[in-house]
Amino acid sequence: MFRLNLGRSPRYCDGLSRRSFLALGIAGLAQVSLAQLARAREASEAKKNTSVILLWLDGGPSHMDLYDMKPDAPAEYRGLWKPIHTRVPGFDITEMFPKQAKVTDKFSIVRSLHHDTGDHFSGAHRMLTAKDMGVSGANTTGKFPSIGAIVNRELGPRHRGVPGYVAIPHASSIGLSPGYFAGNFLGAQHNPFQPGGDPNSPNYHVNNINLAAGLTVPRLEDRRSLVQHFDSARRLLDDLADVQAMDRFEQEAFDFISGPRARRAFDIGSEDPKLRDRYGRHNWGQSTLLARRLVEAGSTFVTVHFGGWDHHWNLKQGMEAYLPIVDSAVSALFEDLDERGLLETTLVVLCGEFSRTPKMNNGAGQGTPGRDHWGEAMFCLLGGGGVKGGQIVGSTDRLGQRPHTRPLTPANIHATIYHVLGIDPKLQLLDPSGRPVSVLDDPTPIQELL
Numbered sequence: 001m002f003r004l005n006l007g008r009s010p011r012y013c014d015g016l017s018r019r020s021f022l023a024l025g026i027a028g029l030a031q032v033s034l035a036q037l038a039r040a041r042e043a044s045e046a047k048k049n050t051s052v053i054l055l056w057l058d059g060g061p062s063h064m065d066l067y068d069m070k071p072d073a074p075a076e077y078r079g080l081w082k083p084i085h086t087r088v089p090g091f092d093i094t095e096m097f098p099k100q101a102k103v104t105d106k107f108s109i110v111r112s113l114h115h116d117t118g119d120h121f122s123g124a125h126r127m128l129t130a131k132d133m134g135v136s137g138a139n140t141t142g143k144f145p146s147i148g149a150i151v152n153r154e155l156g157p158r159h160r161g162v163p164g165y166v167a168i169p170h171a172s173s174i175g176l177s178p179g180y181f182a183g184n185f186l187g188a189q190h191n192p193f194q195p196g197g198d199p200n201s202p203n204y205h206v207n208n209i210n211l212a213a214g215l216t217v218p219r220l221e222d223r224r225s226l227v228q229h230f231d232s233a234r235r236l237l238d239d240l241a242d243v244q245a246m247d248r249f250e251q252e253a254f255d256f257i258s259g260p261r262a263r264r265a266f267d268i269g270s271e272d273p274k275l276r277d278r279y280g281r282h283n284w285g286q287s288t289l290l291a292r293r294l295v296e297a298g299s300t301f302v303t304v305h306f307g308g309w310d311h312h313w314n315l316k317q318g319m320e321a322y323l324p325i326v327d328s329a330v331s332a333l334f335e336d337l338d339e340r341g342l343l344e345t346t347l348v349v350l351c352g353e354f355s356r357t358p359k360m361n362n363g364a365g366q367g368t369p370g371r372d373h374w375g376e377a378m379f380c381l382l383g384g385g386g387v388k389g390g391q392i393v394g395s396t397d398r399l400g401q402r403p404h405t406r407p408l409t410p411a412n413i414h415a416t417i418y419h420v421l422g423i424d425p426k427l428q429l430l431d432p433s434g435r436p437v438s439v440l441d442d443p444t445p446i447q448e449l450l
Contacts, residue, residue: 048422049158050345050385051295052151053302055288055330057352058172059309060123062371063379064358064400065319067093068111076360077399080316088390096323099331105390106334107348107383108449112394112403115354115410118373120310123353124173128180130411130440140176142184145429147414148301149183149190150439154423159298161261166294167192167303168287169199173353181303185432192303199268199286206266265297266290275336280328288329292336295346300421309352313366330381337384347385347420349413354378358400376402380413385420387449408446415445 062079064070069083069092083092086101091109093101115126117136125135125142133143145153148165157164171192173179183190195206268276268290279285284306291302306326311318330350337343355378356371363369377396383389394406415425418440425443428436 048345048420050347050421051158051300051302052148052347052349052385052417052421053288053291053295053304053333054148055304055306055348055350056173057309057326057350058124058174058305058307059311060120060352060354060356060373061309062311062315062319062356063111063377063396064356064371065094065315066097066323067109067379067381068377068396068400069094070358070398070400073358073399077358079360081319091390091392094323096319097327099327103331103334106338106343107381107389108387108391108393110380110382110393110408110413110446111377111396112406113351113378113380113408113410113413114403115375115378117375118354120174120353120373121176123373123375125180127351127353127410127413128173130409130414135180140174142176142180142182145184145186145190146181147417148181148192148303149186150427150429151301151417151421151423152190152192153183153186154427155300155421157298158295158300159261161259162265162294162298163193163262164300165190165192166291166299166301167194167305168290168294169196169283170194170305171303172305172307186429192301195266198283199290200281200283204266204268204286261297265293265299268293275332278328278332278335280325280332282325284325285329285332288333289336292333292342292346296340296342311356311370312361312364312372313370314363314368315360315370316368334383343384344386345384347387347417348381348383349417350381351379351413382413382416382449387416387420391448393446393448409442411440411442412444412446415440415443416449418443419445419450 064077065079065081069081070078071083072078082095084095084098084101085092086104088104091104093104115123117123117126119136121140122132122136125144126132128146129142129144130147131144135141135143152165155164167178167181171178171181171194173181178191178194181192197204197206268286271289271293276286276289279289284304287304291304294302308318308322330348333348334343337346337348354373354375357374358377360369360371364372377400394408395404396402397404418425418427425440425445427439429439431437
């Protein structure tokens with residue numbers, strides 16, 4: 001059994017903190033519901049060979065301070081920073097993003113995204129699952145599989161020996177882990193693999209992909225054969241498709257634990273130090289670099305956790321600390337993918353659960369101005385994977401309060417991601433009652449980007 005303590009994260013305004021454990025075991029695979037695995041993903045050969053990196057700004061970043069600035073609005077709306085021109089005419093972003101300004105031809109921004117809730121849990125559930133389903137701070141349980149879990153079910157890894165769905169360094173949404181990144185009724189086998197740790201640490205390694213002391217690959221194979229022997233009688237009663245689905249899942253897990261591909265992918269210390277410097281020598285930068293290494297090795301959906309965006313006050317200090325880090329990580333990722341010939345097969349997505357109020361507050365009693373929760377107008381960055389770069393999709397009104405043109409929802413973002421991956425956005429799953437349910441209420445992708 002492999003067990004991982006993922007530690008703690010700072011408290012959000014909701015008063016919650018994160019603490020979780022992940023366990024992985026070959027023998028435990030026999031406990032997975034075969035009814036779930038019977039609806040196994042289609043062969044990946046029939047899909048596009050594309051992967052996704054989701055940079056998750058946990059806590060909710062302000063559209064007004066990043067990618068949708070309003071320099072002509074009153075001071076209490078336009079904020080503290082000025083927009084700058086980029087290499088794409090008309091594509092202005094914050095002056096805190098000078099490096100991204102040089103690569104705006106490689107990504108696009110949706111400025112008219114909205115889901116109309118200012119609740120952390122509601123917003124995260126809607127952004128990560130495209131579903132409402134009554135989730136809120138008063139009812140935080142996830143009700144639907146995340147997009148990463150669905151992609152993992154449909155496609156699995158692009159190459160054997162690496163996990164198909166990974167969360168670096170952990171999967172966390174508003175203190176819940178795996179929270180709304182989870183497989184939910186698809187089963188824990190579709191939760192993301194969470195390596196934990198800090199990829200910026202010297203001698204970073206992942207214990208989960210190393211065999212226990214004294215356990216060799218041949219001995220692991222013997223244990224696996226023993227489990228299969230004890231399962232044989234039960235399997236005689238199973239449908240052939242069920243058996244094949246279980247065999248695929250067991251084989252993927254065995255390849256992951258016993259093979260060298262995952263260990264090489266997680267060996268970030270083998271990267272050129274100059275490239276590591278470009279990403280930034282901090283957790284966020286090195287986590288982003290590790291995400292690139294994983295999609296290059298064959299992972300299909302990788303999330304990176306950038307936490308701490310709940311700036312009800314102290315906005316100035318928070319943005320001046322975080323935005324340069326994001327700027328280095330995002331710009332380096334697009335440049336690196338392009339240089340390696342991976343940009344056309346890797347979709348990068350940057351978003352959070354909601355935005356912040358267009359009008360700044362007086363510091364929420366803390367003495368330093370900030371912004372509160374806002375789901376009526378948000379942004380989402382998308383680039384690579386065949387998505388057109390240099391595009392601005394939609395707009396907000398002059399004060400940044402609501403969409404002015406081309407209003408879009410999380411379902412449209414998901415539909416675009418599914419389209420890029422070659423998954424039908426009209427896909428249906430069977431819920432726990434056996435009833436077919438569409439993964440998206442609106443399966444319309446954003447055509448301007450395709």
